[in-house]
Amino acid sequence: MGGFTEALQERVRNAREALQAALEAGDAYEVSLAQGELEDALRLARKHGIDVGAEEG
Template identity: 65%
Template sequence: MVQSSEVGVGEFAEALSERVRKAREELSAALNADDAYAVAVAQDELDDAVRLAREHGFDVEAAGADEG
């Protein structure tokens, strides 16, 4: 049986949403810990995840606006 390495749009969107959610959690934890380096790393990850989502037409900003 041949398995496809293709990922469906729904799976991709779910993975992006999870990446954004995790980055937001890490940013919040870094801010609470007052760890400037961890804040910078987490902010970069969040920015990258949001950029990737936008490039593919996904609105992750609205999804996370009511979280936290």
């Protein structure tokens, strides 16, 4: 697995964790930021055919 793939998988993992934490905290601003980051990371993964696991939420 290449460095780009690993970095993108980590980015998706981090974004999912940030989104979950923001949802649990009830912080609408952080939810918005985390959703944007997750959507961007997932878009890049799809574009490059990288498996990042099931999309949650």
